[in-house]
Amino acid sequence: MKKLFFAVLIVFTFSLSTCTSDLYNPDVCFQENVLPIFVSKCSMAGCHNSSNHEAHYDLTNYDGIMKGIVPKHPLQSELYNSMRGPNASMPPLNYPQLTGKELSYIKIWIKMGAKNSSNCSGCDTTQFAFNSRVKPIIDTWCVGCHNAGSAGGGYDLSSYTGIVTSITDGRLLGTLQQTAGFSPMPKNTSALSSCDLTAVEKWIAAGYPNN
Numbered sequence: 271m272k273k274l275f276f277a278v279l280i281v282f283t284f285s286l287s288t289c290t291s292d293l294y295n296p297d298v299c300f301q302e303n304v305l306p307i308f309v310s311k312c313s314m315a316g317c318h319n320s321s322n323h324e325a326h327y328d329l330t331n332y333d334g335i336m337k338g339i340v341p342k343h344p345l346q347s348e349l350y351n352s353m354r355g356p357n358a359s360m361p362p363l364n365y366p367q368l369t370g371k372e373l374s375y376i377k378i379w380i381k382m383g384a385k386n387s388s389n390c391s392g393c394d395t396t397q398f399a400f401n402s403r404v405k406p407i408i409d410t411w412c413v414g415c416h417n418a419g420s421a422g423g424g425y426d427l428s429s430y431t432g433i434v435t436s437i438t439d440g441r442l443l444g445t446l447q448q449t450a451g452f453s454p455m456p457k458n459t460s461a462l463s464s465c466d467l468t469a470v471e472k473w474i475a476a477g478y479p480n481n
């Protein structure tokens with residue numbers, strides 16, 4: 271009987287500790303992981319941006335997002351509650367939905383105190399392969415507004431081919447570097463971090479291989 275008790279205790283402790291390490295992930299960073307979710311899934315025209323005063327929330331910056339967040343308490347945070355579960359009201363059904371990974375990033379970030387953190391995992395400028403480095407940046411920051419159903423400016427950036435089209439049209443770099451004559455991207459918010467921008471620039475300079 272005693273043995274069984276200890277076996278149960280060990281299994282219980284183990285599952286608790288794996289849960290905790292999953293929840294407190296120091297690599298979840300506001301600027302790189304959380305802000306882009308709100309920008310690309312919530313701030314499109316007519317929704318939660320600074321020019322739509324009817325929407326209760328401006329979700330294009332830290333202060334606006336914090337109006338719906340209670341640090342350390344995801345379940346008391348109105349914004350998190352509106353997005354989770356089968357009856358989530360946001361984003362509305364006809365818009366791209368949040369993935370499970372995106373929801374868990376937001377939850378972990380709130381649990382960790384909802385700080386305005388950036389560059390949490392350091393910057394490694396030697397890494398700029400398409401699939402491991404560039405595509406995740408575009409997926410995070412751009413695809414919410416540039417997908418097959420809703421291609422902002424005519425650009426669907428959800429695939430390699432679509433991204434290459436924006437390069438060969440001569441539009442991608444200027445929008446990211448926010449040069450005059452281009453529409454600054456990501457729309458409605460600040461430019462990519464210099465670390466992410468450098469990765470995209472190096473990949474384009476290397477001939478944008480599908481690697």
Ligand code: HEC
Binds near residue numbers: 310408436446457
């Ligand atoms: C909140 C929605 C939104 C986000 C996020 C967004 N875009 Fe856009 N994008 C648009 C819309 C709408 C247009 C077309 C109208 C305009 O230029 O504002 C556009 C236009 C563009 C254009 C053509 C603009 C030009 O000057 O030729 C490019 C290229 C582009 N986006 C790339 C990106 C990239 C790369 C990202 C991510 C880093 C991104 N966009 C993020 C909505 C968005």
